Amino acid sequence: MxxxxxxxxxxxxxxxxxxxxxxxxxxxGYNPALFPPPLSVVSGLWELIRExxxxxxxxxxxxxxxxxxxxAAALGLVLGLxxxxxxxxWRFVNPIIQFLRPISPIAWLPFVVLxxxxxxxxxxxxxxxxxxxxxLLITVSSVSKIDRNYxxxxxxxxxSPLDVFxxxxxxxxxxHMTSGLHIAIGTAWVFIVAGEMVGAQSGLxxxxxxxxxxxxxxxxxxxxxxxxxxxxxxDGIFGMAEKRIYAKWGMTKx
Amino acid sequence: MFVKVDNVSKTFEQNGAFFHALxxxxxxxxxxxxxxxxxxxxxxxxxxxxxxxxFEPVFDGxxxxxxxxxxxxxxxxxxxxxxxxxxxLGLETKKLSKQEIRGTSDExxxxxxxxxxxNHYPHQLSGGMRQRVAIAxxxxxxxxxxFMDEPLGALDSFTRMQMQDEILRIWEKRKTTIMLITHDxxxxxxxxxxxxxxxxxxxxxxxxxxxxxxxxxxxNLPEFLNxxxxxxxxxxxxxxxxxxxxxx
Ligand SMILES: Nc1ncnc2c1ncn2[C@@H]1O[C@H](COP(=O)(O)OP(=O)(O)O)[C@@H](O)[C@H]1O
Ligand SMILES: [Mg+2]
Numbered sequence: 001m002x003x004x005x006x007x008x009x010x011x012x013x014x015x016x017x018x019x020x021x022x023x024x025x026x027x028x029g030y031n032p033a034l035f036p037p038p039l040s041v042v043s044g045l046w047e048l049i050r051e052x053x054x055x056x057x058x059x060x061x062x063x064x065x066x067x068x069x070x071x072a073a074a075l076g077l078v079l080g081l082x083x084x085x086x087x088x089x090w091r092f093v094n095p096i097i098q099f100l101r102p103i104s105p106i107a108w109l110p111f112v113v114l115x116x117x118x119x120x121x122x123x124x125x126x127x128x129x130x131x132x133x134x135x136l137l138i139t140v141s142s143v144s145k146i147d148r149n150y151x152x153x154x155x156x157x158x159x160s161p162l163d164v165f166x167x168x169x170x171x172x173x174x175x176h177m178t179s180g181l182h183i184a185i186g187t188a189w190v191f192i193v194a195g196e197m198v199g200a201q202s203g204l205x206x207x208x209x210x211x212x213x214x215x216x217x218x219x220x221x222x223x224x225x226x227x228x229x230x231x232x233x234x235d236g237i238f239g240m241a242e243k244r245i246y247a248k249w250g251m252t253k254x
Numbered sequence: 255m256f257v258k259v260d261n262v263s264k265t266f267e268q269n270g271a272f273f274h275a276l277x278x279x280x281x282x283x284x285x286x287x288x289x290x291x292x293x294x295x296x297x298x299x300x301x302x303x304x305x306x307x308x309f310e311p312v313f314d315g316x317x318x319x320x321x322x323x324x325x326x327x328x329x330x331x332x333x334x335x336x337x338x339x340x341x342x343l344g345l346e347t348k349k350l351s352k353q354e355i356r357g358t359s360d361e362x363x364x365x366x367x368x369x370x371x372x373n374h375y376p377h378q379l380s381g382g383m384r385q386r387v388a389i390a391x392x393x394x395x396x397x398x399x400x401f402m403d404e405p406l407g408a409l410d411s412f413t414r415m416q417m418q419d420e421i422l423r424i425w426e427k428r429k430t431t432i433m434l435i436t437h438d439x440x441x442x443x444x445x446x447x448x449x450x451x452x453x454x455x456x457x458x459x460x461x462x463x464x465x466x467x468x469x470x471x472x473x474n475l476p477e478f479l480n481x482x483x484x485x486x487x488x489x490x491x492x493x494x495x496x497x498x499x500x501x502x
Contacts, residue, residue: 152309153330156323157344157395167343171334250333250377 036218044218061203065192068127076132080139105129105191118199126195131188138180142173175249182238189231257283262315274456275301290442291435291450298457299435307401320398327404329388331376337387338372344395362390382413399431443481444471
């Protein structure tokens, strides 16, 4: 009952969306090859599942995604903690980051292909670039914005610098850091498709390229639906983890 | 002398102008004494405490203080640590084994009556309980002096009176030296051996009063009320020919 209460707006929203979509395709008389109705997308989805294409694509995409994301998280967190702690150094690095950040990860693609070749790597690198900047920036700010009172407590009890870092700064910044990781997961997932459109021979992005080449609008749309649903699931799972962390830290997440 | 404050002055800059948050403060505190710093907001109480506790290294004059721990107005607890682990924070900096730390935190959980809340988090506790955790954590490392900055300011008046008794009980048991900041006149009279009355602009010590009433003190005995009237007078809170009808 409780779960129903939580998800019923989403269920209604999606139902209306699909209904509008179906009506539009019925009344509009569009060419289904250009604008497929929901039912043919479902059958396209079923075709992908039946032929075991979809599962493989999902596994490949998730594999590349997490390779890039975990690398970005590791580097972003370590550097973020460092620059949050040594804020003077950050003053030199911040302008560079602010300069690099607005450059879309897609703009890097030609270089990525030139340097690393095609295959799995471009998608991993694109996801890395997309995830790295938000994680780095939010980690830096979460460390530098730590409640001064916690540092006063540390001084009060005479904690060593290492203890201040491990026992105060890390846990104090932790909830905000997870928010950074949460935001980055959504941002980076958007780019997995672009990464897989250059030369990958598998994955959801490849599915899109493949469907386009075969003029299969239903499969194209089906792949898009799967990408959206996976993004939703990733966000939901991370959101739940984040909520738990906030609750344990005695904070509420708005 | 346990705490010695010699001609301490402190200036702050505000809107480009310098002003004295403290001017020529002199104070001595004996071992085992319970001293209250009393005065209106902005008279420099926190500034003086910050200097004594070492949080404010820049000032004029000299101070000498033994090992101290401060209890902050917001309790200074770490929200991600349980009650027990909060009490153990200071102990972890000492060269103690795990069992010794456990044993000591057990002892202080017992002392402040929070044994059954050892594994709770601060946000699951009431204000009074959080304050007891802070006190336990401070006592556990055996400081020579405990500074408290308006430790009961955030509590409702009933919890507040309970906590005053609690602080007195612990102080009598442990004989730690305590300097407590308050802007509550009754609280100062109820608790202290001596009341240091401060006045603002510039922040200075106006007068130091001895409180010789035996404990536990009764809040509506004539002696208590006389003391209150005297303090109100010192703080210029009495109207001519009228009994005091309000207090801070
Ligand atoms: N860091 C600071 N910079 C500038 N002014 C300060 C600073 N800290 C305190 N003050 C000022 O010094 C005066 C005394 O403050 P404080 O010691 O906090 O008073 P109290 O604790 O008695 O209320 C106040 O006028 C306050 O605004
Ligand atoms: Mg104050």
